[in-house]
Amino acid sequence: MKSMMRSGSMASLVQGYVELLFFLPFVLTAAVYTLGDSAVWPWSVSLGIGYWAGSAIIGAKPIKRRIYRLLLSAGLGLFLTVLTFLLVEQALSPVPVVICSLIGAVFAYRGMASTIRGWYNSFPNSQLLTAVCVYIAVQPLKLFLLKELSSYNVVLICCGIAAVILFFFIANERHIGAETADTGKSKTTLDFKRQNRLWIVLLLVVIAIITMFRQIQHAIERFIKQIIDSIMGWMNRPRENEVQSEPPSEAPPPALPQTETKPPADWVVLLEQILKIAATILVIVVVCFLLYYLGKKLYRLVQSFISKIWERSADRQGDDANYSDEVESLMSYTKLKDQLNGSLRRLSLRGKDKEPGWQDLKSNAERIRYLYKRLLSGGMKTGYTVIPSLTPRETAADMEKKKQTVIASEHVSPLIDVYEAVRYGDKSPSDETVADLKRKLDIQ
Incomplete structure (x- = not known):
């Protein structure tokens, strides 16, 4: 327990x-x-x-x-x-x-x-978006199909607003986390994430205010009315020395005939709900456009920040030139694409231009990179196309999902763990680890 x-x-x-x-x-x-x-x-x-x-x-x-x-x-x-x-x-x-x-x-x-x-x-984010759409669809359905839900109208509206806010916040966090996976602990990336969260919180506050504008307006009106009534009551309070005089009796005004108030027609209620849904959709579209525009600006900012980090890291690692794998550069999409295409071209021409074999490798780090390249080349032989924007772990998961890998799935995860430690942490694995991975992957 x-x-x-x-x-x-x-x-x-x-x-x-x-x-x-x-x-x-x-x-x-x-x-x-x-x-x-x-x-x-x-x-x-x-x-x-x-x-x-x-x-x-x-x-x-x-x-x-x-x-x-x-x-x-x-x-x-x-x-x-x-x-x-x-x-x-x-x-x-x-x-x-x-x-x-x-x-x-x-x-x-x-x-x-x-x-x-x-x-x-x-x-995933697709389920989040589907749930938000269901909240919107439930509003008109309460009028003719799900009438029992009308008593929970306030709960559904408030929870729907909360779901929209959480959708934007969670989707944004996941997107930023995926874009900055390789440098998630650097000071520059942490500062960027902090600023991004601040902007998204401010944006969600604006959305909440727009969505609940009527309720906020009524609350403000009631608050102001209470203040005015209190002031008028204080000004009209009876004074101690004031002689109370009975007001002259007046005949009450004749009562007006009472008219029966009828509830609004169903089509009026339905029209009001449709207008609310249309306004909500319009707000969501506008917010999505703003997020897209803001995301493009922030992505360029992240590229400039991370490019500086990569440049400094490249200066410190200039002596490691005996063996190189595909380098994921975020300085520009074109440069990243060219580098990856060159690496894949070298993989596809292994028979023509002889690459160093296992015995030619001088360090365990080079051997781990060699094993990872064998994983990619094996997937390419089965028809897999490497996606440049994916990380090594995401690439391995995508290969396994598409059933385009020649290596057993239980052996891929340990290889990815050691490869990430070598590539991003400058670690040097032990001889036992390299030998065990080579045996499991059946690399000659």
Whole structure:
């Protein structure tokens, strides 16, 4: 139990509730139509706990068989659903128990996937954007298909705004992290990330103010009205020496006939919702354009910063000229493309221009680079095309995804770990490590 608690970190719990926020329209729809009002929110909270529990169990004891993970997820979903029903005294009807248990099992399985594959791969930006679109689509559906959700209108609007804000923030963080993966710990990159986060927070604040303009306006009007009423009440307070005189009695004015106020027509409400959706989409389009424009400017700034770092690093490593692999230069896209094309051309002409063999290599660092080039050349023989913008780890993952690698997948990850240490950390692996990798990769 202690190892499970250590494995299930607070980060997985936060990730679970973030995913719950994005999937709330689906969860809320299932809860409203199957549960009583008293069980909607307790059961929804239990989904985040199930997500955390799945992540903690996999972190403490990895389970490789998918069928076992599915069974474990189903058990967690059923257990938390029944426990929640008992706590809120909800009747254990078969249909609600089955539906809620299935949803709980999905969240538990997603928690396992986040630990196995990483949160970026288990919850990509495409799912974030789809969830935001679902929030927008739910607004008109509440009028004629999902009328039971009308009582949760405020919750859906507030959570939708929060989902849009989190979408921009998470997508921006992931993009910046991917662009600065190679120099993520340098002072220049950290300063750039700090400035980028500041600008994105300011932008999201502006979006929130625009989206909630009506609520903010009404709150300001009520606040000003309360202040004016207080001032007028203080000015019109009775004075001690003032003689109270009874006002002359006047006959009350005749009462006007009361007219029955009718609710607005359905088409008026629908038109208002459509206008809200159109305005939201317009704001999103404008914000996306601004982000694209800002991203281009920031990307150029990052290129100039990182180019200086590469120039200084090249000056310090000028004596390492016996063997060179493809150098990832961020000074310009054209230079990067030319360098990579030259490296691939040398790989494709191995039979014509003899390259140094294993016995000709003089250091373990050169041998690790040689093994990595053999990984790339093996993938190219199967039809794989190297993508210049990918890092070595992303390239290996892409080759494995497309089934275009001649090396067993369990041997690729150790090679990438050692290669990154050599390439980016100037490390020199031991003879045992090099020999073990050469044996596993079957390099002659």
